[in-house]
Amino acid sequence: MTQWGKRADMVVHESDPFNAEPPPGALAGAVLTGLDSFYSRNHGPIPDLNPETWELVVDGLVDTPLNLSLGQLRDRFVEQTLTATMQCAGNLRAGFLKVRDIPGEDPWGPGATSTAEWTGVRLADVLSAAGLQPAAAHIAFEAPDVSQLATPPQAYGGSIPAAKAMAGETLLAWAMNGEPLTALHGAPLRVVVPGWIGARSIKWVQRITARREPSDNYFQATAYRLLPPQADPTHAGPGVGLSLGAIALNSAILSPDDQAHVQAGPLEIAGYALAGEDRGVARVDVSIDGGDRWVQAELVSQPSAWAWCQWRTTVLAPPGDVEIIARAWDTTAAMQPESAAQLWNPKGYVNNSWPRIHIHASARIAS
């Protein structure tokens, strides 16, 4: 049996806590990621919650604090379904490790990114029912999974600004690709914050608190912050560096595999691009000559403003070692930064530099 029902070729970075991503090729070409392939990122043990007794508390700066069972949540609010991509801030950290080591963090490839159709209710509807007060600037989430990686050890949590919480796309979801949420992905209920780093999509959410300030949970105040290159992450306390929220424009090459042996000649290249909050993917370029000439890839599908754009193109691979580079542009005409070295940071977040893979093409044998 594979762990947690995942595919046999899942790249497992850690078993306890479970941290795993699908091989890149498994993500190529498909809008939705199957539940057996969807990456999983955990900071502690996976809670096994009883949906019958589980309750969601909504409190803080609200007129009417709420206690809601799963049944009440389904009955009182209008069901919503949205296709959205989840992406970990550590996606593509592996590219940073070629620049400089990052101790204690997993070397994620491009697979810490997956897309599902999420079903649940709007967080905005629940907050409105509770009577969100004007002073509430941040909405904090609490979960029961206690992480030994936090200083001090504590349950996972985080927050988003009230404006994002009240935006229609932010959901409290109980289903993924039409199936009930699994324990691994946050059953019975998780937050889904489309366009924002995965860390804010709190799984197993049990308390939602409206506050004046962001959550002071370790994973909001100290982790998931972009530190300057010289900073020592073991000594950076709360509030140091940039708090990560909205996703930065990024892309990945999913097929062929890095280091693949292929035949020279026409070669299909496929990948994803993700623009994040408020933007769409406008163009993806591919180069096989170090960036002298670029061909525009075909944008295959972008199922919603909150999902990745799958792209593909065919190049003529010359015999020998070939580097394939991609770069995405968004609807504000901004383009991804070129080099990982410029972006390297001590925790290895947000590597949105141009993706590069190397292949070896062998000359075709004349027949």
Ligand SMILES: Nc1nc2c(c(=O)[nH]1)N[C@H]1C(S)=C(S)[C@@H](COP(=O)(O)O)O[C@H]1N2
């Ligand atoms: N309670 C809880 N929620 C969590 C986490 C966690 O460890 N505990 N990890 C976060 C991170 S960093 C990411 S990237 C996503 C991953 O969601 P997934 O495991 O469903 O892919 O969940 C987020 N929500």
Ligand SMILES: [Mo]
């Ligand atoms: Mo993450």
